Amino acid sequence: xxDFKNPQNQELFGQGNVGCKGCGAAIAGRQxxxxxxxxxxxxxxxxxxxxxxxxxxxxxxxxxxYHTLFECAPAISxxxxxALDIQGIKDVNVVSWGGDAGSADIGFQSLTGAAERQEHMxxxxxxxxxxxxxxxxxxxQTPLYAITxxxxxxxxxxxxxxxxxxxxxxxxxVASANIAYPEDLMAKFKKAASKEGFSYIHxxxxxxxxxxxxxxxxxxxxRKATESGLWELFEVDEGKRTRTYExxxxxxxxxxxxxxxxxxxxxxxxDEYQKSVDAYYGRGE
Amino acid sequence: xxxxNLPIVxxxxxxxxxxxxxxxxxxxKRPEITDLAKVNPIVLLYCPxxxxxxxxxxxxxxxxxxxxxxxxxxESEGIVMVPEYTGPKGIF
Amino acid sequence: MNKVxxxxxxxxxxxxxxxxxxxxxxYPITPAFPAMERLSxxxxxxxxxxxxxxxxxxxxxxxxxxxxxxxxARSYTVTNSQGxxxxxxxxxxxxxxxxxxxxxxxxxxLSAPHSRFPEQGDAVSQGASGWIQFFCENNQDIxxxxxxxxxxxxxxxxxxxxxxxxxxQSHTLEEVYVPDQxxxxxFLPLNRQPALDITHxxxxxxxxxxxxxxxxxxxxxxAMTEALNVIPRVAEEYNxxxxxESCGLVEGYRLEDAEHVLVAMGSIxxxxxxxxxxxxxxxxxxxxxxxxxxxxxxxxxxxDLLQKARYVTVLDKNIVxxxxxxxxxxxxxxxxxxxxxxxxxxxxxxxxxxCGVDEIKExxxxxxxxxxxxxxxEWIGL
Numbered sequence: 012x013x014d015f016k017n018p019q020n021q022e023l024f025g026q027g028n029v030g031c032k033g034c035g036a037a038i039a040g041r042q043x044x045x046x047x048x049x050x051x052x053x054x055x056x057x058x059x060x061x062x063x064x065x066x067x068x069x070x071x072x073x074x075x076x077y078h079t080l081f082e083c084a085p086a087i088s089x090x091x092x093x094a095l096d097i098q099g100i101k102d103v104n105v106v107s108w109g110g111d112a113g114s115a116d117i118g119f120q121s122l123t124g125a126a127e128r129q130e131h132m133x134x135x136x137x138x139x140x141x142x143x144x145x146x147x148x149x150x151x152q153t154p155l156y157a158i159t160x161x162x163x164x165x166x167x168x169x170x171x172x173x174x175x176x177x178x179x180x181x182x183x184x185v186a187s188a189n190i191a192y193p194e195d196l197m198a199k200f201k202k203a204a205s206k207e208g209f210s211y212i213h214x215x216x217x218x219x220x221x222x223x224x225x226x227x228x229x230x231x232x233x234r235k236a237t238e239s240g241l242w243e244l245f246e247v248d249e250g251k252r253t254r255t256y257e258x259x260x261x262x263x264x265x266x267x268x269x270x271x272x273x274x275x276x277x278x279x280x281x282d283e284y285q286k287s288v289d290a291y292y293g294r295g296e
Numbered sequence: 297x298x299x300x301n302l303p304i305v306x307x308x309x310x311x312x313x314x315x316x317x318x319x320x321x322x323x324x325k326r327p328e329i330t331d332l333a334k335v336n337p338i339v340l341l342y343c344p345x346x347x348x349x350x351x352x353x354x355x356x357x358x359x360x361x362x363x364x365x366x367x368x369x370x371e372s373e374g375i376v377m378v379p380e381y382t383g384p385k386g387i388f
Numbered sequence: 389m390n391k392v393x394x395x396x397x398x399x400x401x402x403x404x405x406x407x408x409x410x411x412x413x414x415y416p417i418t419p420a421f422p423a424m425e426r427l428s429x430x431x432x433x434x435x436x437x438x439x440x441x442x443x444x445x446x447x448x449x450x451x452x453x454x455x456x457x458x459x460x461a462r463s464y465t466v467t468n469s470q471g472x473x474x475x476x477x478x479x480x481x482x483x484x485x486x487x488x489x490x491x492x493x494x495x496x497x498l499s500a501p502h503s504r505f506p507e508q509g510d511a512v513s514q515g516a517s518g519w520i521q522f523f524c525e526n527n528q529d530i531x532x533x534x535x536x537x538x539x540x541x542x543x544x545x546x547x548x549x550x551x552x553x554x555x556x557q558s559h560t561l562e563e564v565y566v567p568d569q570x571x572x573x574x575f576l577p578l579n580r581q582p583a584l585d586i587t588h589x590x591x592x593x594x595x596x597x598x599x600x601x602x603x604x605x606x607x608x609x610x611a612m613t614e615a616l617n618v619i620p621r622v623a624e625e626y627n628x629x630x631x632x633e634s635c636g637l638v639e640g641y642r643l644e645d646a647e648h649v650l651v652a653m654g655s656i657x658x659x660x661x662x663x664x665x666x667x668x669x670x671x672x673x674x675x676x677x678x679x680x681x682x683x684x685x686x687x688x689x690x691x692d693l694l695q696k697a698r699y700v701t702v703l704d705k706n707i708v709x710x711x712x713x714x715x716x717x718x719x720x721x722x723x724x725x726x727x728x729x730x731x732x733x734x735x736x737x738x739x740x741x742x743c744g745v746d747e748i749k750e751x752x753x754x755x756x757x758x759x760x761x762x763x764x765x766e767w768i769g770l
């Protein structure tokens with residue numbers, strides 16, 4: 012669906028951003044903005060994405076952007092939508108773009124509130140599986156056994172399943188996405204933008220610092236997450252669930268061992284991961 | 297006493313960071329296009345910094361915006377990373 | 389103007405309705421919720437064209453209102469005590485972003501221990517937040533101040549808190565003159581200044597370094613200081629337009645030859661008026677200084693009215709622990725160097741404790757006695 016002969020040449024986000032080189036979040040932002048377009052207002056709670064977006068009198072965004080307080084980006088977006096509606100301003104995407112903390116943890120309350128109200132907006136969770144903006148601490152989206160800056164022994168509990176939680180809200184659209192599959196990601200944003208109610212898109216966007224990989228491996232690692240089956244690409248469109256990409260089921264060990272944050276994984280733990288993936292997809296029975 | 301002239305609502309000028317980009321200072325390596333025909337235009341969507349664009353010949357890399365992360369070289373044929381500094385090593 | 393018998397909650401809701409608010413966000417809390425519900429009813433009955441965002445917490449309530457304000461809509465919310473404290477972060481943030489939000493606060497005591505009774509502690513906790521704060525003496529004040537608040541907020545680009553007391557005002561019926569809708573619409577022209585404007589994109593609230601932060605705060609403080617000029621001017625215009633008698637920054641009552649002045653803000657002002665009349669009948673030269681605006685602190689306006697006094701009793705229905713009452717502390721600081729005044733700070737009415745005429749009389753007597761100590765607050769009603 013991407014017409015490379017006529018790409019949208021104006022970059023609405025990303026140029027000159029002050030993020031690290033090879034930043035997965037920035038890649039996600041760029042891909043999304045190709046679809047959302049200039050009639051978009053984006054609210055971003057405290058996160059790397061908010062910080063890399065600009066400082067003082069300069070910003071990389073070419074659409075209205077607001078760095079919100081940590082907990083309340085979806086509530087802010089609800090207010091923005093109400094204001095646009097009452098002024099009769101139509102055809103504007105209102106998007107709140109949070110990291111894992113700002114969506115699944117500290118920001119969860121306002122996310123679930125806005126979803127329950129079926130606000131006409133899109134919430135994006137760009138997932139680097141740890142609290143990167145403060146140095147890489149453990150959060151609910153950190154996977155089992157992963158090492159973080161405040162958990163050198165590895166996380167003892169599983170990653171909280173945000174996609175299932177958001178699906179349970181009965182909202183218009185829920186989708187998982189991956190920056191290594193830009194066409195799939197962009198198609199999902201297009202669908203979300205067309206919905207009247209609440210849409211939730213959860214993007215896997217690796218952070219090379221936190222995951223302890225080389226910056227150039229960002230896309231490759233992200234691809235492995237989906238090819239191994241760990242990060243399923245699917246959508247739930249008004250209750251109808253569809254897998255949007257069939258993985259080739261590369262070994263989970265390959266994905267895990269390529270990352271420094273999983274370096275202490277034992278063979279049993281890797282096996283546990285492989286078994287959980289197999290069980291999920293109904294393989295190897 | 298000289299108070300700066302600032303907008304009433306603390307805010308930044310749109311797109312201003314693109315002009316003030318300090319990406320070039322961060323580079324240790326930079327991407328060079330060795331075979332334009334072989335380059336996969338998907339790298340346009342993989343660049344975190346919007347440094348790759350398309351003109352009638354094919355892709356174009358902006359060295360003002362490129363931080364040298366190496367993703368484009370890894371994800372496509374026809375691009376290689378070359379070091380920014382090729383002089384004597386180990387002096388500093 | 390028609391005269392009605394309404395509660396303070398209804399007065400606040402009516403003020404917001406006359407101001408034709410466009411976005412309302414609120415999370416219910418006692419005793420503020422009747423005002424909220426009244427507004428929801430106006431919307432449901434199509435008497436008010438306003439979007440209501442039924443948020444899931446007080447923090448989100450002010451956040452939703454802030455988002456709406458940033459996108460250019462006139463927005464309003466009501467809360468008190470615990471809710472106000474929860475949204476403190478958003479309150480400071482909204483003031484820093486210079487948004488013209490108006491908030492009604494039905495003052496209530498703060499937990500712990502858990503109390504639902506009236507007191508000024510919640511408002512006092514926001515003293516440094518950058519919000520302009522009004523205190524209402526009665527339900528008439530509530531509607532007058534709410535309407536004026538929108539005008540002042542939008543001129544100065546600064547949020548305004550209209551404080552009234554839980555139960556004593558929020559749930560009590562009083563006679564109120566209601567201004568005419570058409571005149572209010574003219575008095576409050578809609579001056580949209582969206583920071584999030586699709587036609588003029590900007591990056592709001594970028595990460596700010598030391599070179600800029602101080603300047604922003606200086607500019608914000610200048611706006612607060614300018615409020616000391618704007619507030620009386622708006623009150624005067626309001627009084628002329630609506631044939632009203634609303635207060636500017638402060639108001640004196642029987643101060644002409646007063647040797648002893650009672651200073652107070654909020655509902656206790658009306659109680660103090662009764663005592664002043666009583667004591668005047670007995671020949672005592674006593675007067676009352678009503679403080680309507682607590683932030684910005686109208687030091688000059690207050691001191692001007694205290695020129696001829698000797699004793700000053702400041703009534704605080706709040707306590708700043710380790711310091712004293714908020715109003716008394718501000719007045720003592722402002723009167724530094726003025727040796728002619730004996731200022732006595734009194735703490736009373738905390739958590740809804742009775743603070744009637746007798747209690748205030750006790751305070752008056754204490755100020756004039758040898759026990760009066762300018763370095764300590766006197767707790768009345770224990």
